[in-house]
Amino acid sequence: MSTTAELLKGAAELFPDEVVTSAHVRHFELPAGAGRFALITLDNGFDHTKPTTFGPQSLANLNTAIDQVEAEAANGEIVGVGITGKPFIFAVGADLKGVELLKKHDEALAIGKGGHDVFKRLSALAVPTFAYYNGAAMGGGVEVGLHCTYRTVSKALPAFSLPEVFLGLVPGWGGCAILPNLIGAEKAVSVIIENSLNQNRQLKGKQVFELGIADALFEGADFLEQSLIWTASVLKGDVTVDRPEVDRGEAWDQAVAKGRAVADSKVHGAAPAAYRALDIIEAAKDGDLQKGFDAEDRALADLIMGGELRSGIYAFNLVQKRGKRPAGAPDKSLARPVTKVGVVGAGLMASQLALLFLRRLEVPVVLTDIDQERVDKGVGYVHGEIDKLLGKGRINQDKANRLKGLVSGVLDKAEGFADADFIIEAVFEEMSVKQKVFAEVEAVAPAHAILATNTSSLSVSEMASKLRHPERVVGFHFFNPVAVLPLLEIVKGEQTDDASLATAFGVAKKLKKTAVLTKDAPAFVVNRILTRFMGEIQNVIDEGTSVETAEKAVEPLGLPMSPLVLLELVGPAIGLHVSETLNRAFPERFTVSPNLKAVVEAGKRGFYVYKPENGFKPELDPEVAALLKQGDVVLTEEQVRDRVLDAVAQEIGLMLEEGVVAEAQDIDLCLITGAGWPFHLGGITPYLDREGVSERVNGKRFLAQGVASVPA
Numbered sequence: 143m144s145t146t147a148e149l150l151k152g153a154a155e156l157f158p159d160e161v162v163t164s165a166h167v168r169h170f171e172l173p174a175g176a177g178r179f180a181l182i183t184l185d186n187g188f189d190h191t192k193p194t195t196f197g198p199q200s201l202a203n204l205n206t207a208i209d210q211v212e213a214e215a216a217n218g219e220i221v222g223v224g225i226t227g228k229p230f231i232f233a234v235g236a237d238l239k240g241v242e243l244l245k246k247h248d249e250a251l252a253i254g255k256g257g258h259d260v261f262k263r264l265s266a267l268a269v270p271t272f273a274y275y276n277g278a279a280m281g282g283g284v285e286v287g288l289h290c291t292y293r294t295v296s297k298a299l300p301a302f303s304l305p306e307v308f309l310g311l312v313p314g315w316g317g318c319a320i321l322p323n324l325i326g327a328e329k330a331v332s333v334i335i336e337n338s339l340n341q342n343r344q345l346k347g348k349q350v351f352e353l354g355i356a357d358a359l360f361e362g363a364d365f366l367e368q369s370l371i372w373t374a375s376v377l378k379g380d381v382t383v384d385r386p387e388v389d390r391g392e393a394w395d396q397a398v399a400k401g402r403a404v405a406d407s408k409v410h411g412a413a414p415a416a417y418r419a420l421d422i423i424e425a426a427k428d429g430d431l432q433k434g435f436d437a438e439d440r441a442l443a444d445l446i447m448g449g450e451l452r453s454g455i456y457a458f459n460l461v462q463k464r465g466k467r468p469a470g471a472p473d474k475s476l477a478r479p480v481t482k483v484g485v486v487g488a489g490l491m492a493s494q495l496a497l498l499f500l501r502r503l504e505v506p507v508v509l510t511d512i513d514q515e516r517v518d519k520g521v522g523y524v525h526g527e528i529d530k531l532l533g534k535g536r537i538n539q540d541k542a543n544r545l546k547g548l549v550s551g552v553l554d555k556a557e558g559f560a561d562a563d564f565i566i567e568a569v570f571e572e573m574s575v576k577q578k579v580f581a582e583v584e585a586v587a588p589a590h591a592i593l594a595t596n597t598s599s600l601s602v603s604e605m606a607s608k609l610r611h612p613e614r615v616v617g618f619h620f621f622n623p624v625a626v627l628p629l630l631e632i633v634k635g636e637q638t639d640d641a642s643l644a645t646a647f648g649v650a651k652k653l654k655k656t657a658v659l660t661k662d663a664p665a666f667v668v669n670r671i672l673t674r675f676m677g678e679i680q681n682v683i684d685e686g687t688s689v690e691t692a693e694k695a696v697e698p699l700g701l702p703m704s705p706l707v708l709l710e711l712v713g714p715a716i717g718l719h720v721s722e723t724l725n726r727a728f729p730e731r732f733t734v735s736p737n738l739k740a741v742v743e744a745g746k747r748g749f750y751v752y753k754p755e756n757g758f759k760p761e762l763d764p765e766v767a768a769l770l771k772q773g774d775v776v777l778t779e780e781q782v783r784d785r786v787l788d789a790v791a792q793e794i795g796l797m798l799e800e801g802v803v804a805e806a807q808d809i810d811l812c813l814i815t816g817a818g819w820p821f822h823l824g825g826i827t828p829y830l831d832r833e834g835v836s837e838r839v840n841g842k843r844f845l846a847q848g849v850a851s852v853p854a
């Protein structure tokens with residue numbers, strides 16, 4: 143049997159670039175004469191912008207620190223051991239960069255076992271142990287604290303989670319086994335499964351305490367000092383920690399069943415991590431922690447060697463790194479300041495944009511429209527949303543007043559836009575209308591002002607073609623709902639200059655959006671792929687396959703909603719319009735569905751009705767069913783899925799050949815942040831690679847082996 147030290151040494155050799163965390167031990171006398179205490183501080187030597195992680199060498203350092211305090215505890219030299227982090231950070235878990243390098247199952251097993259072997263020593267010490275969650279704690283950072291006897295948490299702690307399922311892993315260093323035994327299965331399933339699958343929802347310090355994960359809650363300003371006073375009281379017997387009895391009966395089974403229902407609704411069985419975590423929680427019911435740890439090791443190793451985790455890490459890196467440094471963006475020093483924003487239009491989309499610019503830039507925002515009633519409605523919407531923020535305590539009265547004072551509406555563009563630096567239009571999706579609006583704006587706007595269009599599918603170059611200064615027109619395509627979806631497609635027209643483009647990227651960053659540069663090609667990225675995807679679904683329905691079969695066929699993709707529910711959200715009329723635009727550009731690949739046309743002409747909001755007696759599940763609207771004219775070609779779910787995926791793979795291949803974006807990574811970033819494409823799939827291209835579709839259709843993979851997949 144290899145010792146823990148040998149296991150970690152072997153793992154460290156595989157990962158020479160680890161950012162190593164030190165585990166410093168210091169000693170002091172506790173208050174009120176409670177005795178000599180050892181405190182371990184986890185610190186990687188960087189400030190809070192580089193959070194502390196656990197790679198193999200970091201675990202080895204913690205192991206060495208525990209060697210020291212273990213001897214001191216055994217000799218009666220100390221009364222307790224604490225563990226805490228550097229300012230603002232406790233620890234954020236395993237170093238995922240190291241996980242990507244693992245090529246063999248036994249290497250992956252060593253990582254799981256190594257973490258367990260080190261962490262569980264904390265619960266085996268001869269003295270009580272205390273975790274002081276002073277700052278951000280995730281994954282292994284949470285788990286190292288779970289192995290301690292007691293825990294305190296800071297009210298100022300901004301983020302606490304077990305995000306592993308979100309990435310395609312399980313909490314594998316004690317989370318699945320210990321947490322349900324500490325706080326009960328229901329709360330543990332909420333933290334491990336529900337929060338993870340809800341876009342990695344984080345807990346705040348107060349919630350950590352209320353859930354019973356921590357035994358005491360203290361203010362951030364003097365958190366460690368208060369924690370040590372409390373520790374002294376616990377050790378002296380002045381404070382007794384009572385934890386409620388965990389229900390190991392039916393409640394446990396119900397919690398696991400609920401977790402499975404949540405996983406089914408989110409990933410439809412298409413991703414294994416949630417189910418593996420639930421299996422371990424289910425088996426942890428008897429309180430046998432070691433059995434749970436062994437199950438965590440096996441699950442961790444299996445998942446590390448699977449495609450889902452590699453795709454999850456790939457997606458995580460896209461959003462965290464590539465999303466913050468957009469490929470192809472010009473030098474940011476070329477960007478011009480934006481001190482006033484104009485919005486053409488005052489409808490719902492325009493009003494959402496006005497609110498976003500107002501909140502993020504905090505500069506004057508002026509809306510215009512064709513009549514006073516619309517202008518008043520647009521400004522009224524923004525005021526109403528600011529009142530909601532005030533009501534929820536998200537902003538104070540002063541800020542609400544200031545924001546309301548910055549937004550205005552006028553009918554006269556010359557009055558509104560004469561001193562605006564950035565003017566965006568969100569009017570009807572018709573080329574002649576957009577060209578007319580831009581001609582009017584150019585006549586009154588300052589020479590340096592950026593003219594941005596929120597078009598979803600029309601040519602930015604054609605829109606700018608009749609202007610005196612087409613070089614300042616840029617596509618600025620948001621996704622609905624604007625406040626929720628992070629993606630912003632920034633479109634470079636044929637004449638767009640670098641200063642205008644750099645200003646657009648600068649504004650996107652201030653808006654906290656994920657900006658991706660795209661060429662001025664029909665429907666840009668997301669709408670082109672989704673329209674091809676939806677078009678193929680429509681085609682098989684038109685040819686004769688039932689709506690139900692067509693919808694069920696793509697369930698294994700684990701999309702946030704089915705294609706026809708998505709169509710309802712987008713609006714059938716907009717879906718039809720985009721398909722017509724793409725049909726004009728690429729008639730050989732994009733069809734216009736006569737059935738979709740009939741649905742739009744009948745004024746239907748979608749294909750489905752939702753009845754309370756059926757639990758609001760989507761049912762085919764009988765009126766829509768009567769409109770459908772179908773052929774007699776009936777396909778199986780598998781045949782439908784193949785057709786749809788082949789079409790998408792072909793379209794992405796063509797888009798990359800055309801240079802619509804720099805790389806396949808940008809396609810995935812767009813679909814994850816603009817269409818809610820599942821994180822665990824890594825977007826779309828790793829999935830197409832993994833399923834063999836890319837090679838079947840294009841003769842090659844989109845991504846090299848080892849990118850979003852296990853290295854060869």
